[in-house]
Amino acid sequence: MKLTLQEIVDKLRNIHDSCTNAYNTTPEYQANSDGLYYMDEAQNLVQDLLIEVEKINKEGHTIL
Numbered sequence: 001m002k003l004t005l006q007e008i009v010d011k012l013r014n015i016h017d018s019c020t021n022a023y024n025t026t027p028e029y030q031a032n033s034d035g036l037y038y039m040d041e042a043q044n045l046v047q048d049l050l051i052e053v054e055k056i057n058k059e060g061h062t063i064l
Contacts, residue, residue, distance in 0.1 A: 005057035019043035
């Protein structure tokens, strides 16, 4: 399966949105604090990766 960088950007945006939705719909109980932390961490990691891939894509690079 070959993906373009733009397709990867689109998938990362979908993952980021899903992480955001998961975080925002999880009740803020003490028992959920670890889960909320890990969802927030996943969202941040995806955001960082998305920024890097968008930058590479805008520079015109391709995947071999």
